[in-house]
Amino acid sequence: MVASGARKEQIVATASELFRQRGYHATTVRDIARELDLQGGSLYAHIDSKDAVLREIVARAAEAFFAAVEQLAGEPWPAATRLRAMIHAHIGVVTSRLNDATVFLQDWRYLEEPGRAEILRLRDAYEALFRQVLAEGIAAGEFTVRDPRLASIMLLSGLNALPGWFRPDGALSADHIAAEYAEMLLHGLSVRPLADEEDDR
Amino acid sequence: MVASGARKEQIVATASELFRQRGYHATTVRDIARELDLQGGSLYAHIDSKDAVLREIVARAAEAFFAAVEQLAGEPWPAATRLRAMIHAHIGVVTSRLNDATVFLQDWRYLEEPGRAEILRLRDAYEALFRQVLAEGIAAGEFTVRDPRLASIMLLSGLNALPGWFRPDGALSADHIAAEYAEMLLHGLSVRPLADEEDDR
DNA sequence: CAGGATCAAACAAGCGTTAGTTATTGGAGT
DNA sequence: ACTCCAATAACTAACGCTTGTTTGATCCTG
Numbered sequence: 001m002v003a004s005g006a007r008k009e010q011i012v013a014t015a016s017e018l019f020r021q022r023g024y025h026a027t028t029v030r031d032i033a034r035e036l037d038l039q040g041g042s043l044y045a046h047i048d049s050k051d052a053v054l055r056e057i058v059a060r061a062a063e064a065f066f067a068a069v070e071q072l073a074g075e076p077w078p079a080a081t082r083l084r085a086m087i088h089a090h091i092g093v094v095t096s097r098l099n100d101a102t103v104f105l106q107d108w109r110y111l112e113e114p115g116r117a118e119i120l121r122l123r124d125a126y127e128a129l130f131r132q133v134l135a136e137g138i139a140a141g142e143f144t145v146r147d148p149r150l151a152s153i154m155l156l157s158g159l160n161a162l163p164g165w166f167r168p169d170g171a172l173s174a175d176h177i178a179a180e181y182a183e184m185l186l187h188g189l190s191v192r193p194l195a196d197e198e199d200d201r
Numbered sequence: 202m203v204a205s206g207a208r209k210e211q212i213v214a215t216a217s218e219l220f221r222q223r224g225y226h227a228t229t230v231r232d233i234a235r236e237l238d239l240q241g242g243s244l245y246a247h248i249d250s251k252d253a254v255l256r257e258i259v260a261r262a263a264e265a266f267f268a269a270v271e272q273l274a275g276e277p278w279p280a281a282t283r284l285r286a287m288i289h290a291h292i293g294v295v296t297s298r299l300n301d302a303t304v305f306l307q308d309w310r311y312l313e314e315p316g317r318a319e320i321l322r323l324r325d326a327y328e329a330l331f332r333q334v335l336a337e338g339i340a341a342g343e344f345t346v347r348d349p350r351l352a353s354i355m356l357l358s359g360l361n362a363l364p365g366w367f368r369p370d371g372a373l374s375a376d377h378i379a380a381e382y383a384e385m386l387l388h389g390l391s392v393r394p395l396a397d398e399e400d401d402r
Numbered sequence: 403c404a405g406g407a408t409c410a411a412a413c414a415a416g417c418g419t420t421a422g423t424t425a426t427t428g429g430a431g432t
Numbered sequence: 433a434c435t436c437c438a439a440t441a442a443c444t445a446a447c448g449c450t451t452g453t454t455t456g457a458t459c460c461t462g
Contacts, residue, residue: 007407025226026311029452041453042408050452080391110227134390145390150373150381155390157362158355165354172351180351188389189335189346189356190281208441230418242419243442251418 008046010036015053016099020163024054024107054107055115061104062122064093073129079137080186086130087159087185088178094162095174102163127152155185209247211237216254217300221364225255225308255308256316262305263323265294274330280338281387287331288360288386289379295363296375303364328353356386 014035018027029050030040047053068089075082094101108119134148145151158181166177215236219228230251231241248254269290276283295302309320335349346352359382367378 005406023226023311025224028450030450038407039409040451041410041412041455044453045407083390110224137390142392143390144388144392145385147381150378151385151390153362153366154359154382154385157365158358161354161358161362164358177351180348181355184346184352184355184389185385186389186391187345188385188387189284189338189344189352190387191343191345206440229416231416239441240443241417242421242444242446245419246441 005046011043011046012053012056013099016057016103019054019057019107020099020102024103024110051112051115054103054111057100058104058108058111058115058119061093061097061100062119062126064097064100065090065104065126066122068093069126069129073133079133079140079142082133083130083137084182084186086133087155087182088175090156090159091162091174091178091181094159095166095168095177098163098166098168105160105163127156130155158185206247212244212247213254213257214300217258217304220255220258220308221300221303225304225311252313252316255304255312258301259305259309259312259316259320262294262298262301263320263327265298265301266291266305266327267323269294270327270330274334280334280341280343283334284331284338285383285387287334288356288383289376291357291360292363292375292379292382295360296367296369296378299364299367299369306361306364328357331356359386 011032015027015032018031018035022031028040029043033040033043069086072082072085072089075085077085108123109116111119130152131148134143134145134151137143138145138148143151162177166172166174212233216228216233219232219236223232229241230244234241234244270287273283273286273290276286278286309324310317312320331353332349335344335346335352338344339346339349344352363378367373367375
């Protein structure tokens, strides 16, 4: 084990940015050090291993996602309202913690065991939050979708691809994207046959 | 340059499978060779470089996607019908050419220039096929979605995450998934307020 | 002056790739 | 039919470089 000071924070943050940009395996521990004007070996006064840094980044992102979404899933609201809030919250985490979230989504599979298996479990528990709300919405007659598992996968797939194209200084704000995504997911791309305006938003 | 025999085919196919499973950088040229009971160096009688193998896999996948989808986009059908067909075709490629498609979607960014830039151009041209159909559908009053770019991104994000969870020997067939995805994307997860059954399918 | 942070240097291991050599093979010429 | 040759494909071995990590000395700073 090893110290946990402010320098370590810089190292993890720098690693998070480089992992996001280049991927875990294409980033060298010397790359990370150079960014902080250090020698490669100097990092090891603060970290245990490259894998431990990845583990920490991924763990942070996972915590952020749960902290933002878990409670919303249990609120006493209509399922559609909860789902909308969860979509906003999830996108909020991806966009506001872009480095950690991207690394989590893109490099978790390079974790060494048993960390990898642990994250896999967390991912499923997280997806279950959405699955659950979808299932409840179906039971309540709010949703027409047939398979809540398939729906939760598709929904999260859309949200989790954000790091591939979202630009923090771009024209589309996180809130705008969240609102549009929620609209498209809940009501679909097509016109609603034989229907006029709705209200739910 | 170097021969293009049947052995090369095996090498590229093996590389495609390993790249899919472990990722490009986590796969060694000696790993590929071992799978074929060869020594690492022996591959170089058939290939130019590891990067060239990746380039070939990615190029094959790109061709497959265009071959399956390009024509459908221009058919004289309603936009919703075309979009449905394109979703089926895209998922068909992902599931039937799982190795190549996964590597294309997951490792294209590790291509060396200028191959990487070229693929980036192809990706945009491909997304434009969907964007175009969406825009035409909006113009024709078939779609309510506001931003065809955002819609095409969300749609393709959902489809392109398939390699992360699809299992060829699983319970869900490619056609089943495609039908469900198309349904969810076109009509949304929610009940359609003030509407009854539709027909389009 | 003690303790943490950083350095330079090295470590063993692994990387993609090349070179030179040895089997294997399928015709061409007698 | 049988040799001989050229080509092909594989091997062993090594190259030069990079990887993650460790070591022991040196520097700062409180």
